[in-house]
């Protein structure tokens with residue numbers, strides 16, 4: 001069936017899915033018994049909307065990921081990095097711990113996602129913390145808890161205040177939710193640090209846009225901003241980060257903020273590996289999809305998710321990079337792969353976000369909810385979307401425990417870095 005292609009292995013069912021994130025994971029799951037081979041550099045799918053809660057400790061980090069082998073029982077999994085594709089020979093090269101492999105395919109799905117968008121800001125790559133992966137969330141949680149310990153041990157007021165200052169650059173979903181959840185974590189943890197109770201805490205949110213959460217309707221965004229201000233979060237809109245050092249962030253409005261904690265959540269850029277693969281890309285580096293989710297000009301190659309520019313026949317706009325869209329694209333792509341292709345179209349049903357402390361915002365079928373109802377709808381929606389009953393149950397247990405007991409404040413920065421023997 002694969003002609004005279006010589007390859008070390010062939011993709012199961014002829015379908016090779018590069019990337020096991022939201023988009024790739026759901027394509028393989030939707031393909032069901034037809035099967036597929038997934039190449040992913042992690043053996044789980046990260047459910048990113050729950051990442052802020054994993055960072056804040058209301059959820060065990062392990063519970064916001066879904067093992068791909070359980071999520072897609074009919075798929076085969078290769079743990080490794082896709083390093084190249086040959087569109088003529090219909091093969092892909094994969095780098096695994098056991099060495100390089102070549103995989104032959106009949107159909108290939110490009111779902112390689114995005115990476116944090118970096119800008120040439122002095123000091124950014126050396127001093128900023130990122131918030132994109134599970135490792136980032138665990139690192140951020142440990143970092144915040146470490147700042148509390150450092151502030152507690154500090155002998156002068158200035159250092160104490162600096163340790164308790166946290167700057168988030170980027171006020172989209174990731175930045176707002178992470179700031180809200182982590183400030184809750186710090187406030188809860190302070191009950192164990194009596195020396196720090198009188199030291200002011202400073203949480204700062206910075207964005208170049210005129211409003212925070214530009215993705216959601218202005219009344220809900222304004223509610224989120226008012227709620228954060230009520231908690232003394234300092235919001236700087238129409239402002240950019242000029243530079244950052246180990247102990248200071250400087251903003252374009254000339255505010256100088258002494259801090260050891262700058263979190264960069266200012267958007268994502270398509271996976272840069274795609275630039276090396278002779279594919280049709282748009283000006284942002286996204287792979288160009290046609291309305292059937294083929295890569296433009298390649299009937300046997302498909303794309304979706306954050307790495308792709310996907311036209312939407314219902315909105316007449318390319319889709320934004322969200323889980324919601326990746327999931328709908330995955331469903332259409334799986335059907336197109338197995339039957340007669342139909343154009344992709346999806347009308348957004350709503351948007352949800354949490355703001356910590358039992359507060360949230362949600363717009364569902366035109367109904368706008370905020371405060372506790374918004375928070376409840378947000379959690380219910382994520383629980384519904386999360387694959388696997390066992391994962392849902394673990395999340396419910398974590399949430400229930402968090403309602404009755406204080407958060408765990410152990411800083412596990414050395415987890416995964418054991419001491420060498422001898």
Ligand SMILES: Cc1cc2nc3c(=O)[nH]c(=O)nc-3n(C[C@H](O)[C@H](O)[C@H](O)COP(=O)(O)OP(=O)(O)OC[C@H]3O[C@@H](n4cnc5c(N)ncnc54)[C@H](O)[C@@H]3O)c2cc1C
Pocket residue numbers: 018019020021022023024025039040041042044045048049051052080081082083111112113114131132133173174271273304305306307321322323324325326352
């Ligand atoms: C902190 C955060 C919070 C978010 N919150 C929300 C939210 O509340 N609601 C919402 O709708 N969206 C949210 N998003 C956006 C959402 O996560 C993305 O739109 C979605 O994950 C896109 O899916 P994807 O599969 O295209 O990319 P990803 O989920 O990033 O998956 C890409 C996969 O490809 C793998 N990969 C990359 N390169 C290679 C390679 N060379 N070889 C093999 N594998 C590779 C990666 O390891 C990853 O598993 C959030 C994003 C972040 C970062």
